[in-house]
Amino acid sequence: MSYDLVVIGSGPGGYEGAIRASQNGLKVAIVEREALGGICLNWGCIPAKALLKSAEVYDKLHHLEDYGLSASNPGYDFEKVIQRSRGVTKTMSGGVAYLMKKNKIDVIEGSAVLEPGKDAPKVVVTLKAGGTQTVEAKNVMLAVGARAREIPAIGAVSDGERIWTYRNALAPKTQPKSLIIIGSGAIGIEFASFYKALGTEVTVVEAMDRILPVEDHEVSAEALKAFKKRGINFRVGAKVTKIEKPATGVAVHVEVAGKLEILTAEGCIVAVGIVANTDGIGLEKLGVVMDRGHVKNDSHGKTNVKGLYAIGDCAGPPWLAHKASHEAVHAADYMAGRKLSNLTPPIPGCTYATPEVASVGITEQAAKEQKLDVKIGRFPFRANGRAVASSETLGFVKVIFDKKTGALLGAHMIGANVTEMVQGFCLAITMEATEEDLQGTVFPHPTMSEAILEASLDADGRVINT
Amino acid sequence: MTDILMPALSPTMEEGILAKWHVKVGDSVSAGDVIAEIETDKATMEVEAVDEGTIEAILIEAGTEGVKVNTPIARLAGEGGSAAPAPQKAAEPAKTETPKADVAPVAAGPAPVTAAPTQVLVASSGARVAASPLARRLAEINKLDLKLLKGTGPHGRVIKRDIEEALKTGAGKAGSAPAAATASEPRKVQSLEQLGIAPGSYDLVPLDGMRKVIARRLTDSFRDIPHFPLTVDIEIDNLLAARAKINTALESQGVKVSVNDIVIKAVALALKQVPEANASFTPEGIALHHNADIAMAVAIDGGLITPIIRKAETKSLAQIAKETKDLAARARDRKLKPEEFQGGTFSVSNLGMFGIKQFASIINEPQGCILSVGAGEQRPVVKGGQLAVATVMTVTLTCDHRVVDGSIGAKYITALRDLLQDPIKMLA
Numbered sequence: 099m100s101y102d103l104v105v106i107g108s109g110p111g112g113y114e115g116a117i118r119a120s121q122n123g124l125k126v127a128i129v130e131r132e133a134l135g136g137i138c139l140n141w142g143c144i145p146a147k148a149l150l151k152s153a154e155v156y157d158k159l160h161h162l163e164d165y166g167l168s169a170s171n172p173g174y175d176f177e178k179v180i181q182r183s184r185g186v187t188k189t190m191s192g193g194v195a196y197l198m199k200k201n202k203i204d205v206i207e208g209s210a211v212l213e214p215g216k217d218a219p220k221v222v223v224t225l226k227a228g229g230t231q232t233v234e235a236k237n238v239m240l241a242v243g244a245r246a247r248e249i250p251a252i253g254a255v256s257d258g259e260r261i262w263t264y265r266n267a268l269a270p271k272t273q274p275k276s277l278i279i280i281g282s283g284a285i286g287i288e289f290a291s292f293y294k295a296l297g298t299e300v301t302v303v304e305a306m307d308r309i310l311p312v313e314d315h316e317v318s319a320e321a322l323k324a325f326k327k328r329g330i331n332f333r334v335g336a337k338v339t340k341i342e343k344p345a346t347g348v349a350v351h352v353e354v355a356g357k358l359e360i361l362t363a364e365g366c367i368v369a370v371g372i373v374a375n376t377d378g379i380g381l382e383k384l385g386v387v388m389d390r391g392h393v394k395n396d397s398h399g400k401t402n403v404k405g406l407y408a409i410g411d412c413a414g415p416p417w418l419a420h421k422a423s424h425e426a427v428h429a430a431d432y433m434a435g436r437k438l439s440n441l442t443p444p445i446p447g448c449t450y451a452t453p454e455v456a457s458v459g460i461t462e463q464a465a466k467e468q469k470l471d472v473k474i475g476r477f478p479f480r481a482n483g484r485a486v487a488s489s490e491t492l493g494f495v496k497v498i499f500d501k502k503t504g505a506l507l508g509a510h511m512i513g514a515n516v517t518e519m520v521q522g523f524c525l526a527i528t529m530e531a532t533e534e535d536l537q538g539t540v541f542p543h544p545t546m547s548e549a550i551l552e553a554s555l556d557a558d559g560r561v562i563n564t
Numbered sequence: 565m566t567d568i569l570m571p572a573l574s575p576t577m578e579e580g581i582l583a584k585w586h587v588k589v590g591d592s593v594s595a596g597d598v599i600a601e602i603e604t605d606k607a608t609m610e611v612e613a614v615d616e617g618t619i620e621a622i623l624i625e626a627g628t629e630g631v632k633v634n635t636p637i638a639r640l641a642g643e644g645g646s647a648a649p650a651p652q653k654a655a656e657p658a659k660t661e662t663p664k665a666d667v668a669p670v671a672a673g674p675a676p677v678t679a680a681p682t683q684v685l686v687a688s689s690g691a692r693v694a695a696s697p698l699a700r701r702l703a704e705i706n707k708l709d710l711k712l713l714k715g716t717g718p719h720g721r722v723i724k725r726d727i728e729e730a731l732k733t734g735a736g737k738a739g740s741a742p743a744a745a746t747a748s749e750p751r752k753v754q755s756l757e758q759l760g761i762a763p764g765s766y767d768l769v770p771l772d773g774m775r776k777v778i779a780r781r782l783t784d785s786f787r788d789i790p791h792f793p794l795t796v797d798i799e800i801d802n803l804l805a806a807r808a809k810i811n812t813a814l815e816s817q818g819v820k821v822s823v824n825d826i827v828i829k830a831v832a833l834a835l836k837q838v839p840e841a842n843a844s845f846t847p848e849g850i851a852l853h854h855n856a857d858i859a860m861a862v863a864i865d866g867g868l869i870t871p872i873i874r875k876a877e878t879k880s881l882a883q884i885a886k887e888t889k890d891l892a893a894r895a896r897d898r899k900l901k902p903e904e905f906q907g908g909t910f911s912v913s914n915l916g917m918f919g920i921k922q923f924a925s926i927i928n929e930p931q932g933c934i935l936s937v938g939a940g941e942q943r944p945v946v947k948g949g950q951l952a953v954a955t956v957m958t959v960t961l962t963c964d965h966r967v968v969d970g971s972i973g974a975k976y977i978t979a980l981r982d983l984l985q986d987p988i989k990m991l992a
Binding site: 435439440441442502503504505529530531532534535 | 696697698699701702705716717718723724725754758
């Protein structure tokens with residue numbers, strides 16, 4: 099069987115790229131070594147959101163008095179919470195299987211290794227069912243993703259028991275009484291939010307000087323305040339020097355401002371970034387050019403090897419599912435000779451904790467570093483009617499415009515539902531909106547989204563409701 | 565749900581009379597059924613259904629006059645009720661005003677689910693330019709004319725990168741030279757690599773502003789203007805003899821008249837005889853130019869440019885000779901002012917010096933005609949039943965059929981031939 103395209107990896111990049119290629123009339127196969135949907139569906143975005151929903155609802159039960167409600171003995175069953183999350187992934191993975199079938203994409207279950215080939219590298223699959231299968235295609239798309247970064251030198255290696263990566267943290271057998279989370283990026287913060295909601299004592303250790311370090315500094319500050327209020331402990335500017343396993347639990351050695359501190363807990367989660375799954379798949383032999391552990395690709399996903407494309411996490415940051423999907427679909431259009439979009443959409447980032455954090459475009463610091471002349475607007479949710487009515491007054495919207503052109507450069511939000519609101523900003527930036535467009539748009543009242551309008555007005559000193 | 569649109573029965577039809585309906589609301593029709601009759605000043609024609617479905621509404625009553633082409637005249641409900649089936653993303657028909665040239669034919673998606681109604685062709689004149697808000701703001705700040713820019717965003721929308729590109733190439737400046745009038749990219753096709761030409765096997769010369777303008781203008785012209793060539797042979801022995809005499813006379817002034825100068829003069833005089841050929845098509849009407857402003861194509865390093873001999877019909881050969889020499893020299897030095905190469909009414913392109921026998925140039929918008937002049941060479945001709953030798957020059961007139969019909973083109977090129985074969989008539 100000869101294909102137009104073989105996709106390696108069925109995460110949100112791989113499977114969406116495969117579908118688009120098939121829509122474009124290409125004959126497509128997809129190789130998956132574990133479960134359709136990849137990490138995102140099975141061990142990442144989706145199961146984490148299932149857990150966080152349980153946590154959010156449970157958290158609400160403790161604030162019923164805010165709404166004039168009461169309930170006696172709110173409780174939870176940790177095992178059932180985990181089971182629900184696993185059930186969600188099963189449903190979603192089944193959905194991908196259906197989509198592959200619907201789009202006549204052959205699914206090959208096994209691990210792929212690349213070998214030099216004619217039009218494109220040959221794909222040799224060690225089948226799950228046993229034996230090997232060599233697949234030849236005109237194009238090969240690497241969508242092999244990434245995994246948690248571990249640091250053996252300091253003992254930051256998962257043992258599945260006391261030291262976890264996200265994977266262990268998503269499906270533990272029992273709930274730890276206390277946890278140290280190393281890293282305060284989206285993954286670390288989401289686990290902190292989840293476990294804290296269910297009563298685990300949580301301490302987050304961050305090496306940078308603030309949590310959520312990729313976010314705007316005002317958002318980081320607000321988030322720190324909010325999470326501290328929820329009882330999460332933090333050590334920022336803290337470097338982990340060693341993780342030890344005493345008789346029970348873990349002992350995490352951290353260095354804060356030159357002082358050594360030993361934090362102890364039942365377990366810890368290592369959330370210090372990711373490494374691309376680019377090893378052991380034959381890339382060295384093909385002479386694939388790499389860039390800091392990632393496959394180097396161009397704006398169409400092409401690598402330096404004829405017929406070989408790379409998209410998503412394995413091809414570099416930001417390591418986000420939607421970035422992978424976007425790149426994969428673009429590459430699938432490119433290889434089929436379809437018309438390509440000239441748009442350069444920004445890639446939003448979301449953290450689904452309580453409170454939520456969402457942003458797109460550049461931060462205020464980045465604008466400063468780029469010496470851009472900007473105007474900034476802010477609006478707090480405590481001045482928003484819907485937020486007050488919902489007792490969701492924490493957080494704010496911050497917008498950054500170019501002073502001269504009015505171009506929307508960035509938007510940063512923290513608060514309830516902001517991950518569902520950031521798309522408005524994404525669309526606005528993609529369509530090259532200016533402050534005038536946002537200010538002149540009618541937002542529905544009463545909604546939390548009105549804070550977007552008000553923040554935009556605030557950038558010109560014309561905010562109405564503060 | 566599909567709108568049935570007022571069809572154009574001829575390329576020039578803009579409106580018509582909806583004479584009669586053959587169907588009423590509730591009738592089901594299938595593709596090919598006659599549903600209405602349309603009248604124009606020339607003919608009555610039947611309109612056939614393209615899709616099948618049920619007539620949901622008649623939007624224009626029978627007997628209505630002046631129905632503009634592409635106005636919805638009725639609404640057809642498809643099989644699945646009134647909701648339009650969402651077309652597959654990949655199968656979405658192109659809805660832009662011109663065919664998207666950069667969609668490669670290979671590996672195209674599945675055919676559209678239903679035939680889309682003919683999309684309205686947006687008149688380019690006076691229409692709002694599609695541009696992103698930021699592009700508008702940047703154009704305003706940089707004093708760029710959006711109309712002069714070609715958008716590369718969705719549906720041809722001018723986006724930020726088009727402005728940035730224009731600022732780099734200097735295109736789009738209000739009142740700027742047409743040679744730099746746009747930042748449009750040439751028609752994008754599959755990459756050479758996709759077409760099997762290995763990278764590294766060629767040198768890539770970057771596209772400069774002039775090359776981009778040539779690519780765009782000529783592509784637009786060749787694709788959009790219905791054009792046809794008319795060719796005649798012209799005996800120029802008399803012309804050559806006259807030229808020799810003229811040049812002897814002008815020797816003291818240091819002026820030398822070329823065959824091309826005489827062609828320019830004759831072209832201008834012939835335009836006075838057949839003024840319909842000195843014309844431009846506009847959506848509002850045919851512009852008949854008062855003067856014969858003759859643009860002559862000059863090859864320059866990296867492209868070509870067409871400086872203009874204004875009111876050539878009023879100028880002496882010596883004057884024309886001086887002007888063409890000066891303009892050509894300054895064209896090669898790229899020192900022409902915009903007004904010296906903008907706004908001609910008729911073009912002349914001469915490849916005779918390269919020994920080209922015959923060619924047909926591409927219409928130079930908005931001019932209605934362009935004359936292609938071949939080499940003068942001795943050829944056997946038949947005169948009074950006898951074989952003879954004459955110096956013959958073949959010329960081809962390319963006509964914009966929207967302005968110049970075959971008979972007018974023929975009338976013009978005949979008048980031109982008469983003048984060139986017997987140059988003394990130019991004095992008449």
